[in-house]
Structures are given as C-alpha cells and as structure tokens.
Amino acid sequence: MQTENSWISxxxxxxxxxxxxxxPAVIRRLPRYxxxxxxxxxxxxxxxxxxELASMMHVTASQIRQDLNCFGGFGQQGYGYNVQxxxxxxxxxxxxxMGIQGIIxxxxxxxxxxxxxxxxxxxxxxIVSLFDVDPKQIGRVVGNVKVRDMAELEDFCARVPVDMxxxxxxxxxxxxxxxxxxxLGITAFWNFxxxxxxxxxGEGVIMENVHLGDSLMILNYRLxxxxxxxxxxxxxxxxQGEGASDRTASRKKDL
Amino acid sequence: MQTENSWISxxxxxxxxxxxxxxPAVIRRLPRYxxxxxxxxxxxxxxxxxxELASMMHVTASQIRQDLNCFGGFGQQGYGYNVQxxxxxxxxxxxxxMGIQGIIxxxxxxxxxxxxxxxxxxxxxxIVSLFDVDPKQIGRVVGNVKVRDMAELEDFCARVPVDMxxxxxxxxxxxxxxxxxxxLGITAFWNFxxxxxxxxxGEGVIMENVHLGDSLMILNYRLxxxxxxxxxxxxxxxxQGEGASDRTASRKKDL
DNA sequence: TAGATTGTTAATCGATTAACAATC
DNA sequence: TAGATTGTTAATCGATTAACAATC
Numbered sequence: 001m002q003t004e005n006s007w008i009s010x011x012x013x014x015x016x017x018x019x020x021x022x023x024p025a026v027i028r029r030l031p032r033y034x035x036x037x038x039x040x041x042x043x044x045x046x047x048x049x050x051x052e053l054a055s056m057m058h059v060t061a062s063q064i065r066q067d068l069n070c071f072g073g074f075g076q077q078g079y080g081y082n083v084q085x086x087x088x089x090x091x092x093x094x095x096x097x098m099g100i101q102g103i104i105x106x107x108x109x110x111x112x113x114x115x116x117x118x119x120x121x122x123x124x125x126x127i128v129s130l131f132d133v134d135p136k137q138i139g140r141v142v143g144n145v146k147v148r149d150m151a152e153l154e155d156f157c158a159r160v161p162v163d164m165x166x167x168x169x170x171x172x173x174x175x176x177x178x179x180x181x182x183x184l185g186i187t188a189f190w191n192f193x194x195x196x197x198x199x200x201x202g203e204g205v206i207m208e209n210v211h212l213g214d215s216l217m218i219l220n221y222r223l224x225x226x227x228x229x230x231x232x233x234x235x236x237x238x239x240q241g242e243g244a245s246d247r248t249a250s251r252k253k254d255l
Numbered sequence: 256m257q258t259e260n261s262w263i264s265x266x267x268x269x270x271x272x273x274x275x276x277x278x279p280a281v282i283r284r285l286p287r288y289x290x291x292x293x294x295x296x297x298x299x300x301x302x303x304x305x306x307e308l309a310s311m312m313h314v315t316a317s318q319i320r321q322d323l324n325c326f327g328g329f330g331q332q333g334y335g336y337n338v339q340x341x342x343x344x345x346x347x348x349x350x351x352x353m354g355i356q357g358i359i360x361x362x363x364x365x366x367x368x369x370x371x372x373x374x375x376x377x378x379x380x381x382i383v384s385l386f387d388v389d390p391k392q393i394g395r396v397v398g399n400v401k402v403r404d405m406a407e408l409e410d411f412c413a414r415v416p417v418d419m420x421x422x423x424x425x426x427x428x429x430x431x432x433x434x435x436x437x438x439l440g441i442t443a444f445w446n447f448x449x450x451x452x453x454x455x456x457g458e459g460v461i462m463e464n465v466h467l468g469d470s471l472m473i474l475n476y477r478l479x480x481x482x483x484x485x486x487x488x489x490x491x492x493x494x495q496g497e498g499a500s501d502r503t504a505s506r507k508k509d510l
Numbered sequence: 511t512a513g514a515t516t517g518t519t520a521a522t523c524g525a526t527t528a529a530c531a532a533t534c
Numbered sequence: 535t536a537g538a539t540t541g542t543t544a545a546t547c548g549a550t551t552a553a554c555a556a557t558c
Contacts (some may be wrong), residue, residue: 016556027476031469035451049515061515062551069517077516094472095479109371113364119449136282149549165480171423174469190474192375196290198313206481208474212465213374214286219445219463220378222284222423223418224350226461280525304539316539319528324541333534366557 022070029067030094032057036121049080096124101161102190105177106168107132107140108146110192114166116143128160149153157184164188171195263395276324285349286323292342293377304335351379357418357445361388361423362395362402362434365447369421373396382413419443422482426450 002083009244036057040048049158054061068081075081076087102120107130114120120127130147132138142146146155156162165186169177172195178201181189189204191197199207286505291312295303303325309316323329323336323371329344346352355374361365369375375382385402386391395402403411411417418442424432429448433456444462446452454462 023549028473030476031466031472031533034472035468036467054381060551062553063549065516066518066550067459072515076558077556080515087523094476095482096475098475098479098482100475100478109364109368113368116364119471123468123471125471125475125532164474188474189480190471204481206474206477208469208470208477210467211286211290212369213290213378215465216378216380216445217286217289217392217417217464219443219461220351220353220355220380221285222351222461222463223355223443224353226459227353236287278525306539315527317529318525320540321526321542328541329534330540332532333538333540 013215026067026070030090033064033067033196034090034094035088037083041085041087045078045083047082048076048086052080054248072227099124099126101126101128102164102165102166103128103156103162104145104166104168105132105141105150105181106166106170107134107137107246108168111166111168112142114168115145117217125164127161129156131156144217154184157186166192167191167193167197169193256408275379281322281325286346288319288322289345292338292345295338296342300338300500302335302337303341305330307335347501354379355418355419356381356383357419358383358411358417359400359421359423360387360405360408360436361421362389362392362397363423363425364424366421367397369423370400380419382421383417384411384412386411390471408435409439412441417441421497422446422452424448 003078003194009021036053050061050064054064057064065075068208070084071093073088100127104115105128106144111130111132115127115130130145131150131153132147133150137147139150162185165181165188167174167178167189171194173197174191175199177199178189178191182202182205187202187204189197189208191207191209192212194213196209196211197207199205201207267499291308302357305319309319320330323341326344326348329341359382360372364383366387370385378451382400383399385392386405386408388405389462392402393404395475415442417440419441420436422429422433422444426449429446429452432454433444433446436455437460440456442459444452445461446462446464447467449466449468450460451464452462452467454460454463
C-alpha cells in the first residue's frame with residue numbers, strides 16, 4: 001500500500017486555469033464540498049471514497065465523481081480521494097487563495113454580526129472596514145474592525161484596495177448606496193438588503209443577492225404542506241407531540 | 256373592457272389543497288414571485304403580463320406561465336394576470352395565511368438582527384420569544400420581543416404553541432440545542448448555525464439550513480473567474496477603474 | 511494478484527424553452 | 535371583431551444516475 005501522500009505529486013491532473021465550461025449546478029455545489037472537507041480535516045480523516053462522502057452528504061457517489069471530474073481527476077482508482085489534497089483543490093477552484101479584501105457598508109446588527117463571525121476568515125476574505133452614517137456607530141471597533149463615517153469612504157477607497165462590499169444597509173437605501181460604491185470603483189457586492197440589485201446596473205458588476213426571506217418562505221411552505229398532509233389523513237401514522245396543527249385560537253404574545 | 260376584478264370570481268381555478276406533484280425547481284421560485292408581486296402592489300400596478308413580469312425578473316415568459324400553471328390558471332387570455340389576485344394565490348401556495356409562531360434561540364447579533372427586521376411580519380410569521388443563556392441578554396426586550404432564559408424554554412413551550420425555531424446559537428452548540436428543542440416537540444427549524452443539521456435527526460422534522468458562507472464562496476469564485484479571464488486576455492475591452500486585479504503586495508489593515 | 515474505487519460513457523430523468531391553439 | 539395573451543403541448547436542453555472499463 002502506498003503512503004498517504006505519494007500520489008499527490010503524480011501526473012499533472014488538469015490545469016485549473018485552463019478548464020472548459022462547467023455547469024452552474026456544479027459550481028453551486030462546490031461550497032458544500034468545501035465545508036464537508038473542512039470538517040473531515042478537522043476530524044483528522046486522511047482519505048475518503050466517493051461512496052463514503054456521498055452518504056455523509058446525502059447525495060449520490062456518481063454525482064460527486066462527476067462533479068470533481070469537471071475539473072480533472074483528483075482521486076485515485078482503488079484508493080479514493082486524499083482529503084487534504086481534495087480540499088486544497090476545491091479551495092483553488094473557489095479562488096480562496098486570492099485573499100480578497102472587502103468592506104461592510106451598514107454597521108447595524110447584521111453588519112456587526114457578520115464582521116464578528118468567523119465566516120470571512122475561514123474563506124480568506126479580509127474585512128478591512130465597516131461604514132455607517134450613524135454617529136453612534138462611527139468610531140466603534142467591532143470584531144477588530146473600525147466603523148468609519150460614510151463620508152470617508154471615497155478617501156478610504158483611494159488608499160485601500162477594496163474588492164468587494166457587503167451591503168447591510170436598510171432596503172430603501174440599497175440602490176443609492178450601491179450606486180455610490182460603483183462610482184468609487186467597487187464592482188462586486190454581497191447584497192443583504194432584500195432589494196434585488198441587478199448586475200446590469202454596472203459594467204462587469206458581480207452581484208450576489210442574499211434573500212433570507214426566501215428561505216423562510218420555503219420553510220413556511222413545507223410546514224403548510226405537512227399540515228395539509230395531516231389534515232387530508234394521507235399520513236397514516238398519527239404523529240405524536242404535534243403541537244403545530246391543532247391549536248386554540250387564542251394566541252397572546254405573552255410579553 | 257372588463258373591470259379589473261370581475262374575473263376573479265370566475266370559474267373555480269384548481270383547488271390548491273388538492274394539487275398534484277409540483278417540482279422542487281418551481282417551489283424554489285415561488286418566494287421570488289412573492290417578492291416581485293409585493294413590489295408591484297406597492298407601486299399600485301393592477302395587471303401584468305407574463306412577458307412584462309419576465310423582463311422585470313430576467314426570466315422567460317414561458318417559465319412564468321409554466322410555473323403558475325402548475326397550480327391552476329391564475330391569468331386570463333388577452334389580459335394577463337391581476338396583480339392582487341396573483342399575489343393572494345402565491346401567498347396561499349406558500350402558506351402565508353397559516354400565521355405560524357416561532358422562537359429565536361440565540362440572542363446574539365444575528366438573532367437580534369433577525370427579530371428587528373420586518374422579514375417575519377411581512378410573511379405573517381410571529382416571533383413570540385427570544386431565548387439565550389447569557390445573563391446580559393436575558394430580560395432585554397429586542398424589537399418588542401422579550402429575551403428569556405433557556406431554562407424557561409420547556410415551560411414556555413408547554414404554554415405557547417411554537418411551530419418553528421430559528422437557530423442562531425454558536426456552531427458548536429447547534430446539535431445540542433436542536434436536540435433539546437426537538438425533545439420539547441419543536442419539529443421545524445430555520446438553522447443559521449453553519450452546522451448542517453439533518454432532517455433524519457428527528458421523525459418528520461423540517462430543517463431549513465442557511466449557509467451564508469456558501470453564498471460568499473460563490474461571490475469569491477466569480478471574482479476569481481473574472482480575474483482569470485482578465486489575465487488570460489480573453490476579455491478584449493480593457494475594463495477601466497479595475498482596482499481588484501492589479502494591486503501592490505502591501506496590504507496593511509489600517510485600523 | 512485481487513479488491514476497491516475512480517474516471518467516463520451512455521441512459522435516464524427533469525427542467526426549460528418554443529410554439530401555437532384556445533379564448534378573453 | 536381583432537388583438538393580446540394565456541394555457542398547454544411538444545421540442546430542446548441540461549443535469550443526474552447507472553454501469554462498467556480502466557487502473558491503482
């Protein structure tokens with residue numbers, strides 16, 4: 001049996017920078033691989049087969065092999081995948097090595113929650129500043145990052161390269177603030193405002209809209225479906241401890 | 256020309272509660288229709304054609320008609336769709352009329368940000384309480400909702416029907432807290448912890464995992480792709496004001 | 511070598527788009 | 535009525551799964 005790492009230095013397995021078209025469906029799954037591989041590394045696992053990973057992730061082994069082979073062969077027949085190597089490759093695909101710098105515009109609860117999280121650090125994204133118009137926020141240091149006045153933004157952007165802006169301003173200010181940032185040369189946005197902003201609003205702009213409400217709606221939909229299923233009696237076995245479906249009309253908030 | 260509302264009381268257009276199988280792809284798009292229809296109502300628009308809505312949403316008119324017809328005919332030939340009526344139907348599909356009650360477990364920045372947002376109210380979801388273990392948070396009132404001690408949770412659940420719990424606790428406590436809530440009879444979760452929790456962990460459990468980091472990764476990926484495209488010179492027209500790609504090695508945080 | 515597991519092709523399945531008859 | 539636009543079928547496209555030869 002070979003050593004765990006010997007094969008890593010094997011034949012040049014597909015130049016990542018010259019890869020051909022990869023479908024959006026595959027791309028959207030990469031971050032999930034990233035997360036699971038991270039967890040496997042944390043657990044000290046050295047190798048994994050597509051079948052084992054598939055059962056962890058609740059997908060088919062076929063899909064995993066198909067996905068990874070869009071970018072070249074990362075595994076080895078009879079062995080499986082080396083966890084560290086595969087993780088490194090996924091990181092490379094996702095551009096983690098770039099180490100982009102971003103700012104957060106809007107230092108409200110959400111902006112502060114994001115900057116304090118380990119999310120950016122884990123992905124090699126550095127938040128270099130927060131911006132707000134609220135005097136109560138300006139000057140604060142949140143999670144090691146200083147909150148600056150929006151008035152300083154232009155000057156700041158001239159001094160510090162900003163690859164990306166996280167938008168956590170109120171919805172009704174989203175368009176205006178985004179426009180302002182675009183004029184300062186910022187071309188990538190992670191938009192939490194709930195206002196769906198469009199990539200066509202600026203030449204070559206990357207806009208990643210996050211709609212938390214959509215996710216809540218899907219949850220609501222599923223609760224509704226379950227309730228309908230129970231009511232129509234199609235669900236034979238009566239669920240026990242089910243408080244949601246039959247409930248009195250009285251709902252006092254009890255504050 | 257008929258009045259704007261006359262046709263609403265027309266023939267029974269498909270009983271929503273008896274509908275047949277609808278594909279997940281369609282379901283996932285419903286919240287987006289919900290958002291756009293809301294905006295149209297806000298703008299006072301009375302009717303809209305599939306073509307007009309399609310160009311607003313950057314999808315095909317065909318897809319919109321196909322989607323809506325999964326649930327029965329909501330439109331009228333030669334006229335289009337009545338905005339109010341269509342909105343009402345989408346709400347019905349998504350179960351907005353249910354008016355579910357939820358709690359938020361974890362009163363950190365994210366939990367507080369969520370409870371203060373208008374997200375729940377807009378979707379007829381009521382947050383009846385926040386819970387935390389931090390004495391500094393317990394007793395506070397955030398966005399009209401009281402923060403209670405986790406120790407009171409069991410008693411609270413016995414008194415108040417809780418359909419859903421929002422998980423905003425730290426990642427390493429996610430599994431434990433979710434288990435605790437399941438034992439108290441809560442069967443639906445909106446999980447922000449970053450720890451991917453599984454539906455199979457409880458009988459009939461609905462788990463909506465939110466992975467903000469995945470969205471950040473896709474943004475990072477796209478920035479990477481753009482940078483590669485520029486480097487390989489395939490992008491003929493030189494982008495102006497592009498600070499992200501060529502940058503000095505010095506990156507001081509400037510705090 | 512024999513066993514295991516990938517890489518890859520072919521088959522299936524599902525989702526989107528195009529087209530047009532129905533009808534308001 | 536004529537024009538507009540849906541509802542719906544058929545055609546295309548894309549994504550997933552199954553199967554197995556290649557190979558470590």
